Amino acid sequence: MGRPERHATIADVAALAGVSVGTASKALNGRGSLREETRTRVREAARQLSFQANAGARSLHSGRTYTVGMITTDTIGRFSIPVLMGAEDALGAGEMSVFLCDGRDDPIREQYYVKTLLSRRVDGIIVTGRRTEARMSIGPNLPVPVVYAFISSADPGDCSVVPDEAGGARKAVEHLLAVGRTRIAHVTGPEHHNSARVRAAAALERLAEAELEPVAPPLFGGWSEAWGRQAVGILLAGRAEFDAVFCGSDQIARGVSDALRAAGRRVPQDVALVGFDNWDVMTEGAQPPLTSVDMDLEGLGRSAAEMLLSAINGTASPGRHEHPCRLVVRESTIVPLA
Amino acid sequence: MGRPERHATIADVAALAGVSVGTASKALNGRGSLREETRTRVREAARQLSFQANAGARSLHSGRTYTVGMITTDTIGRFSIPVLMGAEDALGAGEMSVFLCDGRDDPIREQYYVKTLLSRRVDGIIVTGRRTEARMSIGPNLPVPVVYAFISSADPGDCSVVPDEAGGARKAVEHLLAVGRTRIAHVTGPEHHNSARVRAAAALERLAEAELEPVAPPLFGGWSEAWGRQAVGILLAGRAEFDAVFCGSDQIARGVSDALRAAGRRVPQDVALVGFDNWDVMTEGAQPPLTSVDMDLEGLGRSAAEMLLSAINGTASPGRHEHPCRLVVRESTIVPLA
DNA sequence: GAAACAAAGGAAAACGATTGCCGACAAGTT
């Protein structure tokens, strides 16, 4: 029952093993010159007391805490999670622990967290968020390295790792061209949203390279299924025929898919469909499953964490780094045989 | 450019203010008896050096770190996030920082994290996961309090905060009865899954209290939309008529909704539909929007964190605590007027 | 048998902050 009263200290271990604290420390860390018998005796004592060295006291001496802070500027969401997990994974392998801070879009809260993290002497900070848009630097000259992941910093001197959304959009269009579609529409999120603009521009550019025009100007709206459904109405009402739709998100794509089916158009036979995000719930829930662009957020997070680790070890890599997207092909663009 | 070389220490502050370290400390913490002028002089020096007391050094003295560890036993997912955020919120208000650890269903990894957290001298640990099922205690007698959130511990001496899934299921059925439905079916997840069994049993029980039988035995399958669609096939093939389906998840409900529409049954006129989880993507994406049971995971997380704080302060509340669910009514159960 | 040397482990000084105790000085009381 009950919990052990307090944590064992190295003094307890030393006493039990009948040596001095210094010797105990050396024994446990493989330093100094000690008899093997002494080492094992100390190790045994430590085991018996389930001794775990106090990391705080240790870092007091070493100057490093082996912790990093992770701040999500807006609420932790669908996009931050994989980034976060990738980072946590990469950092965990380097024996670093992660402080999680949820900024909730509140600059005050954010600054409070920065202060707290600094007082905890984190070795570095990762900043992430829910949109790729550039944001203000969290602090002009902090005493520790900072890496922005997914989101990017407005200060070009900061290190940011962002998805190559333009590249992803180009891959989507390229794939549609490769499966023989030429009358392509684009339905995407709100125009004030950076991602929507970037993806749309890249898609148009790739079409132009193939000497094609979109069947209609890009349709900007929202990121939701409802907008996808609505957009199909607009497309069908227009006089132009279309044989493919590249959507700015999987949710939009799913709405488009449902509406097309309701209107009697078959996917992919009549209209091929590509989404963006590769969100399993949507890609697998849609009928047929959706081809989609995957931003590899987990990889991005891992990569950001690795950059942070390098920066901590002295080699910073300032600037904006684009992490490649990849296309995941499913039945919404491939006409089944027979 | 570059970063400030190192963190200022209280010794730097003291030197700049022309006082001793002890005095500086007192000035900054409002202890001891000092002239107001001295205090402001020290504070000014601290501001100038942007001094932030080293939390590690401080906790060495106080014995408390004001940090807690948060372990997700399986991967951080849709269910852990809100729990996590609620907890982070409650803890942040108490000035505590959170270490995030992703156990990934790997007991080795998990034990490693427990060790790490203990070495970091966290004041407490919250354990969460993706299923409500009881799991083994993460450690029989750890030196710090532990609270299980969402998931529960197999050891009844541990403190667990779990959603009242049975209560939620009862509310769902009650609502269907209240809107006049009597021929109710239940489609849910795999039978080996604790949540599926508990919810099904509670639903049946509530029906029995109204002296009703379900129109068919509960249909156990998966949690997916695909299963929902498939289940509709089974129900329609059966000879029994039904006027409502209570689904074990929103994804199932959405599948059911789509399949019913495809089969020409109107929701809610012909069949009323209730889901579980109140997952916005599904409830809003479905047509019409879904009535659903909300487990209030954020509230649950907050509540767990509060229990942890009490435990840290000496008043533990061992045992299993059920957090109430609430029903969110939408158009899938309410027939529109005229 | 004495000097030289290596091996093993102890003593103490850091690291950064807090805090109890004590000394110095000024002001007020007989």
Added chain:
DNA sequence: AACTTGTCGGCAATCGTTTTCCTTTGTTTC
């Protein structure tokens, strides 16, 4: 003038570890 009282700040111990320097042994060598 000698005392008490109170105010202000400095000194040093403390927290748990690591690490540098020493001291104590025991062994080797001439």
